[in-house]
Amino acid sequence: MTRRRERPAVPLMTAEAMAIQMGAFGHARRLGHPYVGGEHTLLALAGADHPVAATLRERGVTPERVEEQMIRLSGGGLFGDLDRNALAAVGIDVDAVRARMTETFGPEALSRAGRAAHPRVVSGPRWDPRRRGGGPGIHAGGVFLRHSSDVIQAMRSAVAEKQARQDAQIGVEVLALGLLSVTKGLVPPILDGIGVSAQDLRAAVAGRRGETGEPPRA
Amino acid sequence: MESRADIAEAAASADPDVGLRAVAALRVLTERLEILQVDNARRLGWSWQDIAARLGVTKQTVHRKHGRRTGRLG
Secondary structure, three states: OOOOOOOOOOOOEOHHHHHHHHHHHHHHHHOOOOEEOHHHHHHHHHOOOOHHHHHHHHOOOOHHHHHHHHHHHOOOHHHHOOOHHHHHHOOOOHHHHHHHHHHHHHHHHHHHHHHHHOOOOOOOOOOOHHHOOOOOEEEEOOEEEEEOHHHHHHHHHHHHHHHHHOOOOEOHHHHHHHHOOOOOOOHHHHHHHHOOOHHHHHHHHHHOOOOOOOOOOO | OOOHHHHHHHHHOOOHHHHHHHHHHHHHHHHHHHHHHHHHHHHOOOOHHHHHHHHOOOHHHHHHHHHHHHHHHO
């Protein structure tokens, strides 16, 4: 995995799929996360100007809802784990506090403080300067962010899907199918939180081409 | 999720379970707000002394709690 391979004649991904990967990188940077995870890819995908993204949005997977779930699960974990009902009982609305703090300090500051509050629950690989530039990840603008293991799982699955379809490259649709088949990381709980099933989404995305959405045997 | 009526009822009750949980949650909320505010104050160039005075604790306490983390913020 880490060994350098021959550069293929055709890039692995289409320009559109690559743009989503770069969008994921941008979201990770914006939120101050030290890695690119499946949740960032899902966020970029949900906000993309593409029919696959529209299919996801129609089923409730909008960028706003994905980010809301991310905040609930980790990034803005500054308030996510508080006992909301107990605080409501003494007149404190945690959502109002969070909204006010986000407005004042910005999502990055909340995300940073959230990591300080939960030093052991950062949901991605730790930043390790010794591995700068090593391993799978994205390097842009002088910053290298590693891919977390769910992104690697999604990519493996997308490669298998691409081969099964005998496509030349991984497009947005195959990227989405790969991402929707991950079992690790934050994508499954985000989809649960929104109230949609990954399997239904896969079927809807693949159904655009009259397929079942069943993952190919890797 | 509890309805508004349930929450209002919980607030009105003298049940120690509800009251103690609220106290514990308030303590956690205070800790979280302190992280945000201290980070912000340090970024704005406030000294540990000034931050400690506002929080009503000693400079050593606030530095021990936040120094390592906010040191990176410059």
